[in-house]
Every structure is written in structure tokens, then in C-alpha cells.
Amino acid sequence: MGERSASFAGFVGRASTEKFVPYPFQRAFATGTNLPAMVDVPTGLGKTAMAVLGWLWRRNGGDAELRSATPRRLVYCLPMRTLVEQSKQVAETWIKTLRDAGRLSVDVPIHILMGGEDEDDWVLHPEQDAIIIGTQDMLLSRALNRGYAMSRSRWPIAFGMLNNDCLWIFDEIQLMGPGLATTAQLEAFRHSLGSKDGHGCQSVWMSATLNETWLDTVDFASQRGSLETLSLQTADRSHAGVTRLLGAKKPIARTKSTMDETAAIAKQILERHAPGTRTIVILNTVARATDLFVELEKLTRGGSKPSVKRAQKPADGELQRDTGTVGDGVGPARLVLLHARFRPLDRKRAIDAALAAPVGGGTIVISTQVIEAGVDVSATNLFTELAPWSSLVQRFGRCNRRGDDNAMAAVHWIDLPKETKSHETLSRPYEAAALRASALQLSKLADVGMGALPSVALEYEHTHVIRRKDLVDLFDTTADLAGNDIDIDRFIRDGEETDVRLYWRDWSRPRGDDAPEETESAPQRIELLSAPIAAFRDFVKARKGGVWRFDFAESKWRRVDTALISPGQMYLVHADAGGYSAEHGWSPKSQSRVDPVAIMKERELDVAESGDSDPLCMSVRWQTIAEHTDDVCREVALICSALKEVDSAQLQQAARWHDRGKAHAVFQGRLPANAPRPAELWAKADGKWSRGGRSHFRHELASALSVLDPTNGAIMNADRDLVAFLVAAHHGKVRLSIRAFPGETKPYADDLSARGQRFARGVWDNDVLPETDLGGGVRAPSSVISLEPMMLGLCESSPYCGEPSWLERAIRLRDTLGPFRLAYLEMILRAADVRASKAADAGVPRG
Numbered sequence: 001m002g003e004r005s006a007s008f009a010g011f012v013g014r015a016s017t018e019k020f021v022p023y024p025f026q027r028a029f030a031t032g033t034n035l036p037a038m039v040d041v042p043t044g045l046g047k048t049a050m051a052v053l054g055w056l057w058r059r060n061g062g063d064a065e066l067r068s069a070t071p072r073r074l075v076y077c078l079p080m081r082t083l084v085e086q087s088k089q090v091a092e093t094w095i096k097t098l099r100d101a102g103r104l105s106v107d108v109p110i111h112i113l114m115g116g117e118d119e120d121d122w123v124l125h126p127e128q129d130a131i132i133i134g135t136q137d138m139l140l141s142r143a144l145n146r147g148y149a150m151s152r153s154r155w156p157i158a159f160g161m162l163n164n165d166c167l168w169i170f171d172e173i174q175l176m177g178p179g180l181a182t183t184a185q186l187e188a189f190r191h192s193l194g195s196k197d198g199h200g201c202q203s204v205w206m207s208a209t210l211n212e213t214w215l216d217t218v219d220f221a222s223q224r225g226s227l228e229t230l231s232l233q234t235a236d237r238s239h240a241g242v243t244r245l246l247g248a249k250k251p252i253a254r255t256k257s258t259m260d261e262t263a264a265i266a267k268q269i270l271e272r273h274a275p276g277t278r279t280i281v282i283l284n285t286v287a288r289a290t291d292l293f294v295e296l297e298k299l300t301r302g303g304s305k306p307s308v309k310r311a312q313k314p315a316d317g318e319l320q321r322d323t324g325t326v327g328d329g330v331g332p333a334r335l336v337l338l339h340a341r342f343r344p345l346d347r348k349r350a351i352d353a354a355l356a357a358p359v360g361g362g363t364i365v366i367s368t369q370v371i372e373a374g375v376d377v378s379a380t381n382l383f384t385e386l387a388p389w390s391s392l393v394q395r396f397g398r399c400n401r402r403g404d405d406n407a408m409a410a411v412h413w414i415d416l417p418k419e420t421k422s423h424e425t426l427s428r429p430y431e432a433a434a435l436r437a438s439a440l441q442l443s444k445l446a447d448v449g450m451g452a453l454p455s456v457a458l459e460y461e462h463t464h465v466i467r468r469k470d471l472v473d474l475f476d477t478t479a480d481l482a483g484n485d486i487d488i489d490r491f492i493r494d495g496e497e498t499d500v501r502l503y504w505r506d507w508s509r510p511r512g513d514d515a516p517e518e519t520e521s522a523p524q525r526i527e528l529l530s531a532p533i534a535a536f537r538d539f540v541k542a543r544k545g546g547v548w549r550f551d552f553a554e555s556k557w558r559r560v561d562t563a564l565i566s567p568g569q570m571y572l573v574h575a576d577a578g579g580y581s582a583e584h585g586w587s588p589k590s591q592s593r594v595d596p597v598a599i600m601k602e603r604e605l606d607v608a609e610s611g612d613s614d615p616l617c618m619s620v621r622w623q624t625i626a627e628h629t630d631d632v633c634r635e636v637a638l639i640c641s642a643l644k645e646v647d648s649a650q651l652q653q654a655a656r657w658h659d660r661g662k663a664h665a666v667f668q669g670r671l672p673a674n675a676p677r678p679a680e681l682w683a684k685a686d687g688k689w690s691r692g693g694r695s696h697f698r699h700e701l702a703s704a705l706s707v708l709d710p711t712n713g714a715i716m717n718a719d720r721d722l723v724a725f726l727v728a729a730h731h732g733k734v735r736l737s738i739r740a741f742p743g744e745t746k747p748y749a750d751d752l753s754a755r756g757q758r759f760a761r762g763v764w765d766n767d768v769l770p771e772t773d774l775g776g777g778v779r780a781p782s783s784v785i786s787l788e789p790m791m792l793g794l795c796e797s798s799p800y801c802g803e804p805s806w807l808e809r810a811i812r813l814r815d816t817l818g819p820f821r822l823a824y825l826e827m828i829l830r831a832a833d834v835r836a837s838k839a840a841d842a843g844v845p846r847g
Helices: 003-013 024-031 047-060 064-068 084-100 136-143 152-162 178-192 240-246 262-272 286-300 344-355 389-396 420-427 432-442 468-473 533-543 625-642 648-657 665-669 699-708 717-728 806-817 819-841
Strands: 038-040 073-078 110-113 130-135 166-170 202-207 229-231 252-258 278-282 334-338 363-367 381-385 410-415 499-505 529-532 547-551 556-559 570-574 682-684
Touching: 003 024, 003 047, 024 047, 024 229, 047 064, 047 073, 047 084, 047 202, 073 084, 073 136, 084 110, 084 130, 084 344, 110 136, 130 136, 136 152, 136 178, 152 819, 166 178, 178 202, 178 468, 252 262, 262 278, 262 286, 262 381, 262 410, 286 334, 286 363, 334 344, 344 363, 381 389, 389 432, 420 432, 499 533, 529 533, 533 547, 625 648, 625 682, 625 819, 648 699, 648 717, 648 819, 699 717, 717 806, 717 819, 806 819
Parallel strands: 038 202, 038 229, 073 130, 073 166, 110 130, 166 202, 252 410, 278 363, 278 381, 334 363, 381 410, 499 570
Antiparallel strands: 499 529, 547 556, 547 570
16 A cells, blocks of 8 residues: 555544445555546445545645645535535535544535525635535536526626535536536636636536436536546445445335336335335335325324234245234334425434434335435435436435345336336336336346446537537626526436525515515525425416515515416425425415425515615724725735735725725715714724615726726736726625616706716715725825716726727626636635625624
8 A cells, every 4th residue: 555545544444433445446446646537436346435535635634746636615516406415515524523633734625505595605715615505506506607596696606615625526417407518618628718627627427327428518528538437346346345245135126006006116115115224216206205104194193004914925936034013012103205395494303314324123224316316314214216327326225225225125126017008107217218127127137236237328419508609608697687597407317307496484464465675684504495496386376376486686575476476496385375384394285374494584684685785794893985895905914825827916906096986975875874984984893874865886897997097107007907807896796897777866857957977886986985004005096987888898087098998808707717716806806805804793803
């Protein structure tokens, strides 16, 4: 064993209280100079441990060469919308144990992205190592600059964070659908748009049924041929632990009942289930899983139970086991329903119940596909509906997972009915042909242990592939005034899989017929539910009220119009409108009241972050522009000192000028009446701000125009465009285009002589910015604002004669630096701004 391998073995040996000796393939991943791009390893052998512990060691235990070759952020992408918490818990256990053993010099935070606004501010420390675990819809939507369930103004910082200095791990890629092509295209774009090294990012695709050609997309196919694949070698197969897992017994037989016979299936499950064991039942749809759960409830809780005779003669092809009667002397089995349509707290309770050691009557888990990937759970009896072969392989991995239940383990598969007319309906969300192909394979097998499974060549057809032009177009996040956005759903999941996010509140108005209060706080992750968009539209139509969405452009609540419902958006439902139960999850037909989740309301947030607010940058302490600017410059320096690849000069200039526009009379006029020294120009305030003055005012636009002014000699012309863009974009609300919003206060509202004067985002032509102390010995002289750069074409008036428009400058920056690099610089300034405000609130001594 080489020096690196020995060091890694000692590292992971301290990561668990159990004796943990890494397999050869796990050592190869951790110690190789180059990371493999593809991992083809059977389920249950520890791919998660390979990825997480391998990355941790490369960043904390390996030599300088490995550390520099390994991205500082691990992004672990799971295809399912649930069970992310389990991956987090395992990683947290490893990190805590390693830290306690002195093998980690610093704590490594773990962030979850699985729906809802990201409450833990995971983008604030780009210079630190971190693990980000999430579902493909949350992660890929952010990587495409359209973060689901995330405010528009925060899209660019997530986009910048996830496309720079990240090791992406894509687990169980056979389940990703259109998202798989998107991952390959993004990897190609990172090497072709502004960087040859992929902006410090690397991608690893993992599957137990890997076919390398799945990654042959239009832009990535030429790269894929030169990439390495990690698979089991002779050393792995001769390892005692691998041999035991590959040899685990999993005899299989078809059930007597078919997929359309819920009541009969429930009885067969109870016949086969043994007290003190875990039975897992995997169905293909939430509706069938819920129906089966209800049927089992009837049979085990007050209903009649089927009597079971020992050593029954099995039906043709069915397995015989001596199980006894369920509940004889031990009570009924514990029933657990598990699917992706629960709120987080209810889902966690279900996961905990499913994973808990079965006692007494044992545990019966009724689940959808959510249990296929990323779940370390084993069953004695596994029932599964017919599914595509790749899905079945994952499901088989949940039976006798450790090879320690060879005497009792059994797999039972539920076939389609003989009547073919119903096949297309029952097969959803899959194709009937794929299920019939799986049935043909299963009919030939008596055992589905990993060592007994045949090698099946699986085809993978990419339906929607994002192209370079699509990605470049997504860089612009300016709100569409008609309420439309570029549709990215086809690049992330199959059409029928798209979701909306719902949360229930009670604003003391019966059934929500009246709009919520304007001060209704933003949703928190613990109260959000993912619901299928088609069913949600039907729910809204049936309720005829009680469902609302915040209008960004108008800063007001609007009753939901079913024609405008779009995936990834968040909708507020009145508690009296129903639609959910803690036991069954999303229940669109239920009209029972839904208890809102208790949340912490530290600050009332404007849901759309409209106006001049940005909750992340708000402060509860008074600070002058100079004081706050010095703090932001300090944070930029701290970040850039750790990110050796980032030149801080232009970021420092942007930090120095980012709040110049707060000297504007409109901003100062909104300050609370308790300003301690009215003669000063203030950046932060403790108190309630006035909503008076011009609507939609954006101080950062005034700041950017001050930087862009050619007469501003403090900025070098070579840096002017980038510094101005970073200043304009530091709240995510002014980026590629400058334009007026509906309902803006017009310069000529009370003065017709001003007709024709340009205006946008509350800034008017000829507005004056007074002389301002920007800290650090820099004083910005008094200046007059011109909005001519907002017009298309070359400018014609002083001081911009012959200069390009704002749009032309921004596009040139995007195409020169590349969208990923430009967003990364945006993110660094934004993070520094937020950190400075938080430090001031916490009373951290300045300097």
C-alpha cells in the first residue's frame, strides 16, 4: 500500500466508530492525481463514502498536489426530491468524528438545497471548504441561473457559486432524465465559455448501471472519450467485504396480484411480512402508494386481518416462507408512508420511522421511487412494481443489503395486468415498453443479488439538450414585465415531473378570500411542499380562492391565475383551503384545515425583495456610507486573499463605490426619523424606513452610473465597465439592462416641462449626487447623473459622446469573461456586502 493509500486508510478509519477499511476502488478515487469522471460500481458498496470521505481527505489529509487539484466545494446531487437529509446526517457524523479525532483542522459546513429559500446563507463564504447536498431540480436550476423556490435577485450568486471551484457528484444518473444531458452540457460550457480549466469545476457521474455513451451530448461528446472510468477491479472483487455483498441472496418471484389490485396486494404484503423485520414496498406513483397505505391501515388498525397458516402452499412461481401471522403476540406492524410530497418535518418523521430498527410487529414501508437512490436501508421482504431495469436494479439493492439475511430475504415483483389496454396508464411515469422489457428479464431470473444480475445494455435517449445560446441567454435575469421567463424545466426533469412549491398560512381571514397582509413574511424551507403542477392547477380551480402569489413587479399579493402557474414558483395557500395532511402528504382532494408550520419570524421580509430592500444586507445598526464601505472592502480583501485565482483590484474598486448612490436624496429621505446625526450620509439604519419618495428606487443604479461617468477620474477606463457592472449588480436587481418599471414615479408627473426626461428604477436624468466620503481616504465629488447609457446604440450627448450603451458594455463583459466568471465576481462582492452588514449587526469591532 502506497503512502497516499495508507494515509487515506488511516483517515477514514477515524471517520466512524465502526472499523472502516476502505475498498480498493474507494482508495483509488481518493488518492489518484486525477479524479475519475465516471464511477461504475454496484449499489450498496459505498459510493457515497467514496465521494464524501475521498473529497474530505483530498482537501484535508492529502498532500499539496491533491489539495490544489481538488475543488473546495463538494456538490452532491441526488435525483430524488427526498431523503437528502440522510446523506447530510451521514456526512455530519463523519465530519464530527474526524474533527474530534483531530483529523480536520477546520469545520466543514454542510448545506442542504432541496426546496425553499436557502436559510443558512450558503453563498457567503466562497473561500471556505463546504459540502452542498441537494436534489437535481434545486441544484441544476441554480446552476442555470433560474433557482427554483429562490428569489430572482439571488439567482446570480447561486449561479456563480455552483459554476466555480466545485466538485459535482451526480449519483444514480440513470434516474436523472433530461437533467443528465444538462450536467454534461454544463461541464462542456465551463471549458468553452471563458475558461480552459472549467472554472475550477469537475464532474463525476455515478451509477450501478452506467453506460458511458449516456454522456455523449452535442458539446460534451468530444471530451467524454478522454475521461477515466472507475469500476471494480480484481482487488475489489477479491475483497471479503465486496464478496459478501455481491453474494447476498435475493430470491425473486412474481406476486399473484397485479398493479391494479390494491386490496389484494395489501393482503399479500401482510402474509409475507414477518414480525421483527422490515418490509419495503415500492410503487411507481404517489397516488398508488397512498391508496395502498390506506388499505393497509384498514387491515392493521381496526380492520380485519387475514389469517395466515404456516407453510402455506405457494402459488405457481411464488416463494414459500414460514412467517406466522402478522402481529401474533407482538402487535401489528408499524406502517410508514414515504414519498416526495410531504413538508420537511413530516417527511423527516417518516424517514426516521422507516430507518428505525424494526421491533415487535416490525415495519412496513410503503414508498415511491424516493427510496431508490441515496438511502442506506435494508429489507427482509421487498415488494416492487414493475419498473425500467435501471430502477429495478436500485430497488433490489434495498433487499438484504449487507448479505446478513440470506435465510429470510425475498423479492416480490408486481406485474402489469394481462389486459393490455390499461398498460399505458398503469405504467406511468414510465413507458409500458420499458416495463414489459423488464418483465422479460425477470422471468428468466431466480435470484437478483448483485452477483447474479445479468449485464443489460441500457439505452438512454436525451429528449431536451440545453445549447450554448440557451445558457448565455439565461445570464440575463431581468424580470419579464409580462410575467414570463425562459423555460428551463425541460432541461431538468421530464415534463410531468415539474413542481411548484406551496406553503400554508393563516392570516385570520376565512378561507383566504381576501389577500394576505403586505408584511406576510417570506416562506421558510421547513414549511414548503413540492406539488405536481397539473394537480395544483386542478386544486386551484376547485378551491376558487385561498391561493395567492406575490407579484414582483407590483409588490403586491395577487390571487393565482391558473393560466400563469409555472414550475418552481412559490404559492401561499390559506390554511382553511386544505390540500395536505401530515399522514398522507399532498392531498388535493382534502378540504380539512391544514395546520401551518411554526416558523421563526426574526424579521418580516418582503417576499419579492422589491423596492430598495435586500433582507440579506439589511442592518439594525447605524452606519455611515464610509463606515460600511470600509467594512465591505475589508471582507473583499479577506475573501480574495484565500482565493488566489481572483485579482482583488477591481473588486476593491467596486466595493469602494458600491454604495455611492445611497447619497441620493431619495435614499436619504427614506431614513428613519431617529437618525443620530442628520448631517451625515447614512448607508445603514436602525429603524423603520419610509416608503415615500420615488417608487422602485435602486441606489446601486445611481452608484453604477457614477462609476461609468467618463469624468470620474478615480476609475481607470480599462476597469470602468467591469467595476460599474459589479456595482450595479450587487443586489441582483440591475444587471444586463436598465429600464423603467410599471408604476414608476415619472419626472414630469407634476412638471410637464420635464416631459422627455429619461428615468429608470427611481433614478432621473440630472439627479445630483452630493460629495460623499467613501472611506479609505476616497471622497466622491458632487456629480450629475445622465441616463443616456440606457438607450440603445452609441451615446450622443456629453459626457458619453461616442460611448457604447450599458447593454453593449454588459454583453461584452459577459462574452469576454464568460458568464460563469462574471457571476462569480458578482457573488464575491455580494457576499462581502452581506458579511459586512452581519458583522455590524453582531457588534464585531470595525477593522
